[in-house]
Amino acid sequence: MSEILRVENLKKYFPVQKSFIEVFFSKELEFIRAVDDVSFSVEEGEILSLVGESGCGKTTVGRMLVGLEEPTSGKIIFKNKDLTSLEGEERRAMHRHLQIIFQDPYASLNPKMKIGDHLIDPLLIHGLASNSEAKEIAMEMLERVGLVPADQFFNRLPYQLSGGQRQRVAIARAMVLKPEFVVADEPVSMIDVSLRAAILNLLLSFKDEYRLSMLFITHDLSVARLVGDRIAVMYLGKIVEIGDVDEVVQEPKHPYTAALLSAVPSFEKKDLRIDIKGDVANPRNPPPGCRYHPRCPFAKKECKEVEPELTGDRHRVACHFPLEIKID
Amino acid sequence: MMVAESLASNNKVLKIRNLSTHYFSRRGVLKAVDRVSMDLRKQEFIGIVGESGCGKSTLAFSIMRLIQPPGKIVEGEILFNGKDLLKLKDEEMRRVRGKEIGMVFQDPMTSLDPLEKIGDQIVETIQMHEDVDKKEALEKAMKLLESVGLPGDRVNYYPHQLSGGQRQRVMIALAIALNPTLLIADEPTTALDVIVQEKIMEILEKMKREGRSIILITHDFSLAAEKSDRILIMYAGWIVEMGDSMKLVAEPLHPYTKGLIESVPDIWLARKIKTMPGFPPDLINPPPGCKFHPRCPKAKEICKREEPPLIEVNGRLVKCWLYE
Numbered sequence: 348m349s350e351i352l353r354v355e356n357l358k359k360y361f362p363v364q365k366s367f368i369e370v371f372f373s374k375e376l377e378f379i380r381a382v383d384d385v386s387f388s389v390e391e392g393e394i395l396s397l398v399g400e401s402g403c404g405k406t407t408v409g410r411m412l413v414g415l416e417e418p419t420s421g422k423i424i425f426k427n428k429d430l431t432s433l434e435g436e437e438r439r440a441m442h443r444h445l446q447i448i449f450q451d452p453y454a455s456l457n458p459k460m461k462i463g464d465h466l467i468d469p470l471l472i473h474g475l476a477s478n479s480e481a482k483e484i485a486m487e488m489l490e491r492v493g494l495v496p497a498d499q500f501f502n503r504l505p506y507q508l509s510g511g512q513r514q515r516v517a518i519a520r521a522m523v524l525k526p527e528f529v530v531a532d533e534p535v536s537m538i539d540v541s542l543r544a545a546i547l548n549l550l551l552s553f554k555d556e557y558r559l560s561m562l563f564i565t566h567d568l569s570v571a572r573l574v575g576d577r578i579a580v581m582y583l584g585k586i587v588e589i590g591d592v593d594e595v596v597q598e599p600k601h602p603y604t605a606a607l608l609s610a611v612p613s614f615e616k617k618d619l620r621i622d623i624k625g626d627v628a629n630p631r632n633p634p635p636g637c638r639y640h641p642r643c644p645f646a647k648k649e650c651k652e653v654e655p656e657l658t659g660d661r662h663r664v665a666c667h668f669p670l671e672i673k674i675d
Numbered sequence: 676m677m678v679a680e681s682l683a684s685n686n687k688v689l690k691i692r693n694l695s696t697h698y699f700s701r702r703g704v705l706k707a708v709d710r711v712s713m714d715l716r717k718q719e720f721i722g723i724v725g726e727s728g729c730g731k732s733t734l735a736f737s738i739m740r741l742i743q744p745p746g747k748i749v750e751g752e753i754l755f756n757g758k759d760l761l762k763l764k765d766e767e768m769r770r771v772r773g774k775e776i777g778m779v780f781q782d783p784m785t786s787l788d789p790l791e792k793i794g795d796q797i798v799e800t801i802q803m804h805e806d807v808d809k810k811e812a813l814e815k816a817m818k819l820l821e822s823v824g825l826p827g828d829r830v831n832y833y834p835h836q837l838s839g840g841q842r843q844r845v846m847i848a849l850a851i852a853l854n855p856t857l858l859i860a861d862e863p864t865t866a867l868d869v870i871v872q873e874k875i876m877e878i879l880e881k882m883k884r885e886g887r888s889i890i891l892i893t894h895d896f897s898l899a900a901e902k903s904d905r906i907l908i909m910y911a912g913w914i915v916e917m918g919d920s921m922k923l924v925a926e927p928l929h930p931y932t933k934g935l936i937e938s939v940p941d942i943w944l945a946r947k948i949k950t951m952p953g954f955p956p957d958l959i960n961p962p963p964g965c966k967f968h969p970r971c972p973k974a975k976e977i978c979k980r981e982e983p984p985l986i987e988v989n990g991r992l993v994k995c996w997l998y999e
Contacts, residue, residue: 400868509954539726540894544938545950566868569897573940573948596942610873612898614924614936615943623870626838674943 351560352412352528353388357421359407363631379630381407383584384421386657389528392558396575396592398568398607402627403581405564409530412562413447414438425528443473446521448550450533452513456505462489462516463501466523473524484523492519492549511542515549522553529553532564547574568611572596580604583630583638590662600662600669602643608674617674637667645670688857688888689715689738694751696730696737699744703959707733707746709912712985715857720880720889722899722920724935725909726955731892734909735859738890739778740768755857774804777850781862783842787834793820793845794830800852819848823878840871847878851887858882859890864898876902896939900924908932911956911966918991928993930971965996973997 360378382404410416423430449455466485489497492515535543579589588601599605605621640650657665696708707730725731753760797816817827823844864872908916916929927933937949953970968978983996
């Protein structure tokens with residue numbers, strides 16, 4: 348397998364809006380460190396699940412990959428080219444291969460645009476087809492995602508579709524360019540429970556058929572385990588653990604991963620109880636040392652002073668005292 | 676419903692019989708809750724599971740008599756500690772709400788007043804129902820916050836100064852301020868992360884241990900399975916299956932229940948998920964016969980024509996022709 352995407356030391360700091368008086372009295376700008384030195388890679392045909400709680404920075408990572416957010420620093424190397432150094436035409440050409448599916452299918456489609464045009468426009472913009480070819484490709488794709496009869500859906504407007512159908516349109520729109528990499532940002536969290544499986548299975552079918560690589564962003568560990576080959580856990584802007592899905596889930600090394608796992612509801616509850624204290628710290632002012640230490644039941648002196656590095660071979664963890672547990 | 680009667684034991688807090696709540700829209704009548712009967716025992720934790728639009732929230736709002744036009748409770752009985760809530764005068768019902776039945780809503784930000792301190796909101800609720808002075812009420816408010824795991828000094832905070840999970844704790848504190856015997860939680864953790872969800876669930880379980888009955892309304896089947904004693908599965912305004920949580924999950928009887936379990940990704944069951952065909956029906960024009968039949972892999976001729984009865988199978992109730 349070869350690597351398709353590599354992210355190196357990616358950072359995104361958002362400046363905090365201050366009032367006039369605050370600016371007047373202090374010169375220093377404050378930042379929210381949404382993503383703070385994140386590195387990972389994704390192989391061809393692989394799905395990496397990126398999990399974490401709201402505010403951990405997972406969506407910002409995804410948005411940077413597809414160019415919706417400029418990194419503060421770091422590299423995004425896609426097919427051996429650093430996207431952050433590309434501009435203009437070259438950049439647009441690369442982004443054809445890098446598409447995104449958003450969480451909210453009610454907000455991500457243009458309410459005044461016919462379903463068919465959502466698929467035709469990207470083809471025309473990238474000059475991949477003539478008008479008539481584009482229509483044909485669009486129809487095929489609508490059928491492929493289960494919006495049949497395609498000619499009927501083609502002329503409809505988003506408001507005439509249910510949430511599940513809209514998300515199929517969003518998937519079709521991303522896939523119509525035959526991208527090699529897709530960022531899926533919580534693609535089922537707003538979909539009815541009984542329809543989620545269909546959407547997830549649809550996404551997985553593209554993985555098999557196109558050897559598609561994916562960054563699958565979700566807060567739901569059950570979904571992350573189902574779709575991912577590997578899983579990365581984020582906390583306060585950093586990856587705290589990354590590795591093969593089964594290994595991370597069954598032998599979590601980071602206390603945060605274990606705490607998440609013990610809170611996930613399941614039909615088959617495990618006897619796993621790793622506690623977590625208090626609330627998430629403010630990303631404007633992350634705690635010194637390990638960012639997780641104020642909430643960690645195992646924290647020692649070292650954790651408060653020295654920031655742990657992400658270490659290990661394939662299963663990597665950023666913790667001074669990694670857990671040694673196995674959940675069967 | 677004869678069967679429901681025979682299943683339940685004596686110490687029932689809530690008895691709902693043949694309850695229907697409809698919404699009268701321009702397109703037609705939407706039967707959100709369609710002749711539902713259920714019971715709740717003292718100190719029982721019950722989970723009502725269903726997808727959006729299945730009527731689970733409407734059922735909860737009907738119990739609280741908070742249905743607004745164009746919605747209306749059109750028939751049935753809601754017997755709470757022996758009295759029929761649907762026959763109470765508005766003034767009497769207001770006393771039941773809060774004092775006897777507490778409710779926690781999905782979105783704490785829209786149910787809390789953003790301009791008023793947390794403490795004042797709790798004090799107001801207490802003073803509305805109890806004859807105590809402000810100081811006494813404020814002390815009680817602090818104790819309530821502590822009982823849901825918040826520091827008592829949070830009485831001086833405004834809602835925007837708290838996180839989503841903390842706000843939901845405040846909502847629970849408000850709901851139990853008058854010590855109701857029944858607590859209804861409508862998707863209390865849907866907007867929250869799993870760790871916060873777990874903490875909120877711990878509070879609900881504590882409420883149960885203290886003697887209250889709990890109704891948890893959720894779309895999260897595994898959450899209900901884990902936390903509740905009994906589960907009710909709703910589909911298109913009907914209760915399609917109801918019974919002991921463990922048994923229901925281990926051996927689902929209704930094809931919808933089975934399909935739902937198989938379609939949900941589960942962290943510890945490393946298995947493929949199965950797609951459930953079709954989508955929930957339009958409740959203004961529901962399919963004839965069994966409302967689930969167009970999606971049902973086991974549908975027979977009769978399912979397309981006639982509504983299935985609610986049948987008792989091994990101590991469980993299931994609304995399906997397969998068991999007739």
